[in-house]
Amino acid sequence: MLKRLLGPVLKRTDGWVDRLFGSKWNPLYQSGALVVLCLAVMLVTGLYLIFFYRIGAPYESIVRIEGQPWGGRWIRALHRYAADGAVVAAVVHALRMFCQGRSWGPRALAWISGVFLVFLLYVCGLTGYVMVWDTHGQLLATEGARLLDALPLFSEPISRTFAGADPIPSAFFFMNLFLHIAVPVGIVIFLWLHVSRVARPVLLPPRPLLWTTVGLLTGVALVVPAALGPGADLLRLPAEVTLDVFYTFWLPWTRSAAPGVVWLAAGVASAVAVAVPLLTRPQADRRPAPSFASTRLCTGCEQCYTDCPYDAIRMVDREGGREGKVALVNPAACVSCGICAGSCAPMGVGPPGRTGRDQLSRVKEFVQRQPDAGEDIVLVGCGRSAAAAWAGDHGRRFLVSCAGNLHTSVVEYLVRSGARGVLIVACPSRDCWGREGPKWLVERLFHEREAELKARVDRRRVRVAHASSFDRWSLGEAMDEFATELARLDAPVGDDAIEVETECDLAESSTPQDSPLPRPGHTSGP
């Protein structure tokens, strides 16, 4: 329901933001990396602030920091705005993963650890606000104590600490500061867990985006100081409070609610968030089958093992006393992105029905169905890209599940069959469902990465465009530009009998229909 509602909105927003920022710098695609960047900014600025913070006189020390117009004031503001940025980016990141269906199966660990990361981010933020000990911190502490007192945790109400009869013990501020500093260690541990299942996680955005983000946050911190209310007075109810919507949006609602209701709502929301991997998992018959490596076809080159974005392939010793290694897919870690299918020169690996051999037989049929293909540009597109909805003037369309799945022999076949040009439409490289498809595609086509496009193929007739599903402008522009360039070339000459090297017998399929899916820990082949 939420996915159906939000998915189209997200896709349209992606299209517009791509148009304005360029897909390479679209911050929406970098949301996970932007959270890490914000955390890094918080760490650096926090290290400065900690030198001036005093648990014996918390509010006074913050006032002193605010009194340093060239140091403390903007650093404190930057610390706070980076914390806000982290929440915004984390929410965008989580929503994207949800709407793109990247929340179940082998990604469940990333999802659940992500929920814990948000929880830790909140603990860090809330303790930070209490540290300031202005009226906002006071309200947060008293409301937090009221809610905690409803749980069977403490033998006596901790709310009494804030009754106002006695000064607040500095042990409280020490404890709060300790949590504020210790929780980031937990964040680092959970972040490690969060990306532990992905190969080569991208932890920081590309430099121009990184420095623009830091520059914007610093600029705004210089101009707009962080809010600081009057000092806490436990014998006065705070009248006007400056809330941070990203962290304390709940204060106006919970203050008039019974603690049981608040805990119930928080419990239900957390349970649903943690259960998303189960709730969003497709039914067994609709789940894409994991990849499968054929022991017969595998030459042990290790390319799929290197390329797999989810570290789902291991190289193991060949069975039967034979020398060498062979690829083995771990179905529990494989998301069925199909990127390994494009890695393998002998076309021995890939999800069932999507290996290089399967693609080659599909493209042969495609060419046979349209024998006078020479006039056209063939649009080879990822089903998640703008190619899926393309209805332009020129071009025939050959859809694949991901441009990173595409075996270069398919491109070779199309060019040699006489297509005027082959335009491959991939998703923006930081928004690939399989993470690294567009990156490997370009390297295979133009930078000799295995399984590379053979030298005999005229590369002037091959082009890659990046266009998200709603970005028909970029695709239109790429199409027109490519058509203009192709018009300068001679008319294509198709080969009569196209022989595409498969390095092994083409007749056999790497994933025969009758072969059972491999069980974890077993290598099986046709």
Place this chain on the structure above:
Amino acid sequence: MSAATRARRSVALVLAIAGVLAMVSLSRLRWRNPDAEAAELRLSWRIPAPSERSCRPPTEAELEGVLPHMRPSEVCTDEAIPYRLTVLLDGDTLRSGPVARAGGRIRAITVYERFVIAPGDHRITVGFAPETASAAEAVAMAMDADVAAAPGDVILVATDDTGRLGLSEGR
């Protein structure tokens, strides 16, 4: 970079700045706390938990198996004394009932109560005493005071250094 692309990037930068400013304004959203339009009566104190000791001679069964020189002359049990808290505002009862104790092994009674009261002049009467008449020597406290409460004020009733109940100005 073409002129059109440059124009789009400029719009993007303006949008990014607007986005950051929007974020910052949400980070400093002023909110009027409706609670501060009223005043609060707050009670907060803690006393050592008094208990009542009752003793009786041991039964035959209890003495059985105990060495003669180890036999007690009486068997005693300590029973926590139940307390009642009464709070009146201008003669109207805000609360009158037993004070719950946290856990059996806690050697203290803690009172922490908050009441929303209308701003203005009030007479506050607080009574805190054992529920049973037999525990006459246990601590009993009472307080009666006139207060003027402005909106947002907290009228705090607490024990002072001598253990007497009274209005507290905070320390």
